[in-house]
Amino acid sequence: MRHIISVILEDEAGALSRVSGLFTQRGFNIESLTVAQTTDPTLSRMTIVSSGSERVLEQIVKQLNKLIEVVKVTDLTSQDHVERELMLAKISSTSKEGVDLKELVEIFGCKVVDVKDKIYTIEVSGKTKKINAFLDALEPSNIIEISRTGVTGISRGKKLI
Amino acid sequence: MELNGAEILVDCLQKEGVDHVFGYPGGAVLHIYDAIEAQDKITHVLVRHEQGAAHGADGYARANGKPGVVLVTSGPGITNAVTGIATAHMDSIPMVVISGQVPSPLIGMDAFQEVDATGITRSCVKHNFLVRDIKDIAITVKKAFHIATTGRPGPVVIDIPKDITIAKMEKEEYPESIEIRSYKPTTKPSNRQIRKAAELIANSKKPILYAGGGCVIGNASEELREFTRMLGFPITQTLMGLGAYPMTDKQSLGMLGMHGTYEANMAMHGSDCVVAIGARFDDRITGNLAKFCPSAKFIHIDIDPSQISKNVVADIPIVGQTTQVLKALISEMKDKELADISKWWSKIDEWRKVDSLAYKKSPGVIKPQSVIEALYEVTEGKAIVTSDVGQHQMWAAQYYLFDEPRQWINSGGLGTMGFGLPAAMGAKLAMPEKDIACVTGEGSIQMMLQELSTMLQYATPVKIINLNNGYLGMVRQWQEFFYEKRYAMSYMDALPDFVKLAESYGHLGIKVDKEEDLKPALVEAFKQKDRTVFLDIITDPSENVFPMIPAGGAHCDMLLAGRDEMVSKDETDFNAV
Numbered sequence: 001m002r003h004i005i006s007v008i009l010e011d012e013a014g015a016l017s018r019v020s021g022l023f024t025q026r027g028f029n030i031e032s033l034t035v036a037q038t039t040d041p042t043l044s045r046m047t048i049v050s051s052g053s054e055r056v057l058e059q060i061v062k063q064l065n066k067l068i069e070v071v072k073v074t075d076l077t078s079q080d081h082v083e084r085e086l087m088l089a090k091i092s093s094t095s096k097e098g099v100d101l102k103e104l105v106e107i108f109g110c111k112v113v114d115v116k117d118k119i120y121t122i123e124v125s126g127k128t129k130k131i132n133a134f135l136d137a138l139e140p141s142n143i144i145e146i147s148r149t150g151v152t153g154i155s156r157g158k159k160l161i
Numbered sequence: 162m163e164l165n166g167a168e169i170l171v172d173c174l175q176k177e178g179v180d181h182v183f184g185y186p187g188g189a190v191l192h193i194y195d196a197i198e199a200q201d202k203i204t205h206v207l208v209r210h211e212q213g214a215a216h217g218a219d220g221y222a223r224a225n226g227k228p229g230v231v232l233v234t235s236g237p238g239i240t241n242a243v244t245g246i247a248t249a250h251m252d253s254i255p256m257v258v259i260s261g262q263v264p265s266p267l268i269g270m271d272a273f274q275e276v277d278a279t280g281i282t283r284s285c286v287k288h289n290f291l292v293r294d295i296k297d298i299a300i301t302v303k304k305a306f307h308i309a310t311t312g313r314p315g316p317v318v319i320d321i322p323k324d325i326t327i328a329k330m331e332k333e334e335y336p337e338s339i340e341i342r343s344y345k346p347t348t349k350p351s352n353r354q355i356r357k358a359a360e361l362i363a364n365s366k367k368p369i370l371y372a373g374g375g376c377v378i379g380n381a382s383e384e385l386r387e388f389t390r391m392l393g394f395p396i397t398q399t400l401m402g403l404g405a406y407p408m409t410d411k412q413s414l415g416m417l418g419m420h421g422t423y424e425a426n427m428a429m430h431g432s433d434c435v436v437a438i439g440a441r442f443d444d445r446i447t448g449n450l451a452k453f454c455p456s457a458k459f460i461h462i463d464i465d466p467s468q469i470s471k472n473v474v475a476d477i478p479i480v481g482q483t484t485q486v487l488k489a490l491i492s493e494m495k496d497k498e499l500a501d502i503s504k505w506w507s508k509i510d511e512w513r514k515v516d517s518l519a520y521k522k523s524p525g526v527i528k529p530q531s532v533i534e535a536l537y538e539v540t541e542g543k544a545i546v547t548s549d550v551g552q553h554q555m556w557a558a559q560y561y562l563f564d565e566p567r568q569w570i571n572s573g574g575l576g577t578m579g580f581g582l583p584a585a586m587g588a589k590l591a592m593p594e595k596d597i598a599c600v601t602g603e604g605s606i607q608m609m610l611q612e613l614s615t616m617l618q619y620a621t622p623v624k625i626i627n628l629n630n631g632y633l634g635m636v637r638q639w640q641e642f643f644y645e646k647r648y649a650m651s652y653m654d655a656l657p658d659f660v661k662l663a664e665s666y667g668h669l670g671i672k673v674d675k676e677e678d679l680k681p682a683l684v685e686a687f688k689q690k691d692r693t694v695f696l697d698i699i700t701d702p703s704e705n706v707f708p709m710i711p712a713g714g715a716h717c718d719m720l721l722a723g724r725d726e727m728v729s730k731d732e733t734d735f736n737a738v
Contacts, residue, residue, distance in 0.1 A: 014283075062466050062467035068308060
């Protein structure tokens with residue numbers, strides 16, 4: 001099962017490699033990992049998407065907690081939460097099947113943020129599923145290049161990590 | 162007063178109460194060595210190889226409970242120490258390793274003797290630091306000792322670039338204590354879990370206590386004894402836990418696991434309630450997980466939450482210090498009525514009658530088991546025994562009945578050959594009044610032989626009991642059982658003359674190849690209070706370690722000495738209790 005794990009950790013050199021090293025060392029899987037500073041500049045927030053059985057997830061959370069620099073670990077998927085991913089995609093405008101790119105952009109609520117050499121750069125954000133659906137709607141040969149951020153997430157309402 | 166980084170570092174070590182540092186100098190740490198030379202509170206032990214430094218500090222820490230301290234240079238200095246650091250990590254030994262690093266501006270430039278020390282050690286330390294500013298030295302040392310010695314202990318590496326040791330600043334007060342917001346180990350158990358555990362323990366009819374290294378490292382031996390005697394339960398101990406409860410006591414079933422006793426393993430298999438205390442259900446303990454303790458409920462006590470439900474799902478997990486958890490359980494259970502377990506004890510006594518550690522003596526050859534028995538007799542069971550890794554390690558664990566914690570020092574988790582000799586040296590420095598025996602084999606001893614030289618320089622007399630059978634015995638045993646006797650690379654030809662070798666290092670060497678000479682030689686060796694004695698004992702090369710649970714087997718599938726068939730008990734035998 002897929003899990004979104006939020007980790008608050010000290011913003012120190014080497015902290016990221018400790019986390020990624022832990023996943024390799026113990027054979028845990030990482031689908032995506034994002035990290036950036038929080039409102040407290042001494043702390044970073046990391047969002048990891050991983051999958052595995054409940055027991056594997058329990059180990060992931062415990063092993064993360066064991067890292068000295070980790071302040072807090074939460075499995076967001078176990079609670080009410082919002083998740084988003086951002087993608088920048090360069091799409092060629094010459095559509096063979098006549099799918100109107102602008103129409104797609106409207107349907108999926110994305111934005112065209114740049115155009116150069118007849119190539120559109122489109123910004124898509126939403127759940128992973130939506131981004132995948134957008135890509136599926138395109139002619140594969142028109143997709144020049146994509147860059148995805150991986151999932152980030154946050155709990156709903158008053159509840160903090 | 163203005164001090165340089167090296168002087169600040171050494172001052173911090175003094176403030177931490179460090180009395181011994183095991184190390185080896187080199188370019189990146191020359192300023193630190195200069196500062197060490199200028200003081201006399203800390204004795205520096207100059208080893209002959211950095212792995213020996215880490216094992217020496219490890220043996221020191223295991224013998225007296227204080228953190229071991231290592232000082233090595235950059236590059237090969239720290240890479241040589243890695244095996245010793247990993248050894249300490251697997252067995253949760255408190256250790257602080259200071260490694261020199263190339264000057265800050267050269268980091269990342271592939272400088273001479275540069276290696277990414279924090280990167281290389283990351284997966285085998287509890288934590289590591291790279292000091293980037295002279296102002297951080299004191300706080301980093303404070304953090305390192307705090308992390309190494311609290312919670313589940315472990316090694317911490319501090320990597321210090323050379324320029325940081327040269328820079329100067331005004332001396333500041335060394336912090337008295339430290340608070341790390343992201344590191345707060347749970348020490349006190351939850352009352353609710355204690356009540357639940359007490360209930361289960363009181364109602365179990367076939368209980369067993371299974372005590373591990375956490376009882377030794379956590380100094381919980383006293384509480385463990387009180388708890389075990391109060392309940393009157395059988396107790397088995399892991400390789401790392403031996404001595405936490407006296408092995409000569411009638412409630413002790415000895416060691417469990419792959420080479421554990423018949424009664425310990427059968428009792429585990431038949432139990433309805435296993436109380437794991439500071440133990441981690443290692444694969445050498447559980448054997449085949451699918452067949453492990455089929456009818457037991459598990460209470461798992463550990464300070465490290467990640468150990469709980471890792472291999473075996475705990476019915477009642479209790480996170481906390483072994484001392485505190487046991488104290489809480491003792492007070493909770495003081496007036497509790499316990500289920501009658503007399504039937505369980507009579508079943509266990511039947512299993513005991515199998516006498517699984519019995520072995521046949523044969524004329525003309527020295528049986529390795531008899532060497533350990535003789536060692537036990539001559540030292541009256543009071544020596545600190547270190548070991549290397551292999552058959553001799555198992556025999557020492559089985560036949561030397563440890564009655565006290567910290568009496569048995571071995572590399573249980575990583576299984577590091579070469580550990581025994583430097584660990585014995587460290588143990589002697591920690592406990593100079595004690596007799597120290599290093600039980601080893603001709604394979605293991607050759608991995609750290611050079612430390613014989615250090616042992617002469619620092620006058621650390623230990624007795625080396627070399628069980629010399631010419632084979633890498635445990636490898637040979639597996640090849641005999643599981644590789645149709647194809648003895649690939651397990652025979653060691655061209656062994657040195659160990660007696661002459663010991664003598665060339667300035668020690669006393671005695672060769673023993675007759676049974677009747679064994680005891681007199683041991684007596685003579687232990688009479689030599691001030692000398693290291695190397696006893697090269699020629700033992701039966703065909704001897705195997707029994708009992709044994711073959712890989713994939715259950716606790717009830719044991720191979721016993723002199724019995725060709727596996728002893729397997731069907732379930733009805735257990736249900737009858």
